[in-house]
Amino acid sequence: MSSDPADSRMIEIVHLLFTLCLFVAIGGAGARLWRGPTLADRINAADVIALCAIGLALGHGWLQRDALWLDVALVAGLVLYVGTTGVSLFLSPSHLARKDHD
Secondary structure, three states: OOOOHHHHHHHHHHHHHHHHHHHHHHHHHHHHHHHOOOHHHHHHHHHHHHHHHHHHHHHHHHHHOOOHHHHHHHHHHHHHHHHHHHHHHHHOOHHHHOOOOO
16 A cells, blocks of 8 residues: 555545435435334335445555454444344245145
């Protein structure tokens, strides 16, 4: 990596834009979480907010050059996947009992 001050400034600007985009996405998902109208919309919005939080953790790790944040994001992503899948199966278990007939 080069230690050019211009490169460092560019990284900070890109990180700021990345963070702003994620906060805009969190705001939009927060509005969907608040308004609904269905439970599935709210679950999806909560999932988007959690994914944006993972993105914020990755961005922080990238800016600080700390690989620990990659591990944090990986574990959080796995927990998020399992949680969202479990809630989705709880909401609609009928597809597990459905039998396709030819």
